[in-house]
Amino acid sequence: MAEEEDDIILADLPDDELVLQMFDDLYDGLREEIEEGVNIFLERGWEPYRVLTEALVGGMTIVGKDFRDGILFVPEVLLAANAMKGGMAILKPLLAETGAPRMGKMVIGTVKGDIHDIGKNLVGMMMEGAGFEVVDLGINNAVESYLEALDREEADILGMSALLTTTMPYMKVVIDTLIEQQKRDDYIVLVGGAPLNEEFGKAIGADAYCRDAAVAVETAKDYMLRKHNALAAG
Amino acid sequence: MSDVLSRLLETRDWLLADGATGTNLFNMGLSSGDAPEMWNIDEPEKIRALYKGSVDAGSDIFLTNSFGGNASRMKLHGAENRVRELNRAAAELGREVADASGRTVVVAGSIGPTGEIMEPMGTLSYKGAVEMFHEQAEGLKEGGADVLWAETISAAEEYKAAGEAAMLAGMPWCGTMSFDTAGRTMMGLTSAAMVEMVEKLDHPPLAFGANCGVGAADLLRTVLGFAAAGTERPLIAKGNAGIPKYVDGHIHYDGTPELMADYAVLARDCGVTIIGGCCGTTPEHLVAMRAALETRPRGPRPTLEQITDALGGFSSASDGTDDTAEAPVRTRRRRRG
Numbered sequence: 369m370a371e372e373e374d375d376i377i378l379a380d381l382p383d384d385e386l387v388l389q390m391f392d393d394l395y396d397g398l399r400e401e402i403e404e405g406v407n408i409f410l411e412r413g414w415e416p417y418r419v420l421t422e423a424l425v426g427g428m429t430i431v432g433k434d435f436r437d438g439i440l441f442v443p444e445v446l447l448a449a450n451a452m453k454g455g456m457a458i459l460k461p462l463l464a465e466t467g468a469p470r471m472g473k474m475v476i477g478t479v480k481g482d483i484h485d486i487g488k489n490l491v492g493m494m495m496e497g498a499g500f501e502v503v504d505l506g507i508n509n510a511v512e513s514y515l516e517a518l519d520r521e522e523a524d525i526l527g528m529s530a531l532l533t534t535t536m537p538y539m540k541v542v543i544d545t546l547i548e549q550q551k552r553d554d555y556i557v558l559v560g561g562a563p564l565n566e567e568f569g570k571a572i573g574a575d576a577y578c579r580d581a582a583v584a585v586e587t588a589k590d591y592m593l594r595k596h597n598a599l600a601a602g
Numbered sequence: 603m604s605d606v607l608s609r610l611l612e613t614r615d616w617l618l619a620d621g622a623t624g625t626n627l628f629n630m631g632l633s634s635g636d637a638p639e640m641w642n643i644d645e646p647e648k649i650r651a652l653y654k655g656s657v658d659a660g661s662d663i664f665l666t667n668s669f670g671g672n673a674s675r676m677k678l679h680g681a682e683n684r685v686r687e688l689n690r691a692a693a694e695l696g697r698e699v700a701d702a703s704g705r706t707v708v709v710a711g712s713i714g715p716t717g718e719i720m721e722p723m724g725t726l727s728y729k730g731a732v733e734m735f736h737e738q739a740e741g742l743k744e745g746g747a748d749v750l751w752a753e754t755i756s757a758a759e760e761y762k763a764a765g766e767a768a769m770l771a772g773m774p775w776c777g778t779m780s781f782d783t784a785g786r787t788m789m790g791l792t793s794a795a796m797v798e799m800v801e802k803l804d805h806p807p808l809a810f811g812a813n814c815g816v817g818a819a820d821l822l823r824t825v826l827g828f829a830a831a832g833t834e835r836p837l838i839a840k841g842n843a844g845i846p847k848y849v850d851g852h853i854h855y856d857g858t859p860e861l862m863a864d865y866a867v868l869a870r871d872c873g874v875t876i877i878g879g880c881c882g883t884t885p886e887h888l889v890a891m892r893a894a895l896e897t898r899p900r901g902p903r904p905t906l907e908q909i910t911d912a913l914g915g916f917s918s919a920s921d922g923t924d925d926t927a928e929a930p931v932r933t934r935r936r937r938r939g
Contacts, residue, residue, distance in 0.1 A: 437784075438783065438784030438785075438786070438918060438920075438922070440790075441783065441786065441788070441789055441790025442719075442723075442756075442783075442788050442789050442790065443723045443789055443790060444790070446719065446723040446724070447722075447723060450723075480635065481633070481635025482635065483635070483675075483678045483717075484717065486717070486719065486788075507678075508635065532624075533625075533846045533853035533881070534624075534628050534633075534635075534853065535635065536848075536853065537848070537852065537853070562782065563846045563853070565845075567847070567848065568848045571848050572848075
């Protein structure tokens with residue numbers, strides 16, 4: 369293969385090759401190319417939802433897997449997420465207009481007393497990359513803040529993050545309050561953060577502990593599917 | 603003109619650093635979410651007690667209570683205009699305790715990460731990071747720190763910025779990074795890449811190494827990675843006392859003093875000169891580590907198996923430094939541009 373290739377003209381690629389090219393461009397964090405690719409598909413008459421799922425979500429899934437497997441690290445994921453956001457900015461208004469199916473909505477925030485947000489931001493970005501709607505409450509969230517947002521946003525998923533061993537027990541306060549108000553079963557509760565582990569997630573009554581952003585996405589999808597199945601069965 | 607740490611490194615073949623700051627302050631009643639640095643002014647007795655805990659347990663070096671004392675972190679507590687004051691106080695209290703100890707104890711001015719992501723992925727510029735660290739460094743210097751000590755850094759650029767700040771402040775420094783993601787730092791740096799970076803610095807650290815991260819076993823694998831890269835510079839190992847466990851509503855690190863004593867001796871066998879603990883390491887652990895370093899003989903460099911036998915398993919199969927762990931081949935299309 370020649371070292372010097374001519375620039376690829378995205379508009380000249382057939383659909384299937386353009387999808388693969390967009391996977392690569394997402395992987396490489398090329399925002400302008402992603403925006404161009406999204407526009408080309410829309411011009412070719414693709415439904416916005418199809419562009420989202422086949423091109424963007426498909427590409428971010430590869431990024432997520434390689435992040436999970438320790439092949440990509442935070443810098444690459446941030447660049448990929450940034451490129452994805454470029455494409456999403458174009459698709460978002462169109463998705464709303466066309467009434468595309470919803471993946472689900474997540475309210476996410478770092479717990480009270482904790483001001484760390486890098487990991488939480490990564491989860492938010494990867495969830496958006498997977499097609500979820502994400503409402504980010506930022507850092508230092510009291511139980512009232514979570515509950516108010518879950519209610520207001522009609523969210524499906526609550527995501528809580530903590531980086532300190534001293535703040536992670538606060539997650540239990542939030543979950544206990546949900547139980548007390550008989551709202552626990554309304555939401556899928558996912559928790560994460562460096563000092564946490566699966567045992568801790570179980571101990572406080574979360575649905576799942578997510579080791580990293582990629583696992584959070586897989587877990588959220590899995591639980592949303594179960595929720596849909598349960599609804600269908602019910 | 604040599605500094606006190608350099609002189610110690612010339613005369614001793616191992617030095618005991620300190621343990622945790624956060625764990626011990628929380629045990630003294632710090633509430634989560636409060637900035638520990640405020641206690642340098644508001645609760646100086648407790649900070650003296652923290653330092654004295656390490657010194658009395660036999661530490662040759664202890665870190666000041668200034669980990670989050672940069673403008674970016676302090677801003678979250680509305681105290682970004684108190685950086686110099688809080689760092690100066692952190693070092694002054696340290697100086698007092700060190701001078702009263704009756705032996706040579708190094709006051710190391712702790713500098714933790716900014717918590718920001720650097721350009722181009724994030725918003726913090728290299729220049730901005732240098733400025734922030736420099737402001738902190740001047741405060742620590744004024745308070746009488748012997749050496750600056752950057753720790754828990756993830757990004758190479760941020761590490762370099764700390765080094766440049768030390769140069770601007772005219773201070774010797776040490777710097778450790780946290781290898782917590784599949785054996786690399788969060789930003790993807792391997793132990794071998796850190797060695798390469800350190801040796802290229804204009805104002806290289808007196809010693810460098812790893813702190814925090816996952817458990818003590820992972821940390822020693824990282825240290826073996828440094829050694830394998832062929833560095834002659836003194837190495838630092840400050841590992842966590844095991845892994846945090848949730849017991850009856852609070853957090854407990856599962857590493858016993860006995861385990862940390864084994865870790866200390868193994869670290870020395872790995873080629874480390876400055877040995878200490880990080881999260882979960884109390885004075886009780888330090889006493890056991892000191893005793894082990896003084897009484898147990900040196901041994902050959904341990905294998906990975908010997909490390910896991912003594913300290914428990916690794917968190918990932920590889921640490922990214924071996925060629926066989928290269929990324930599985932993805933079928934790549936043509937690269938554009």
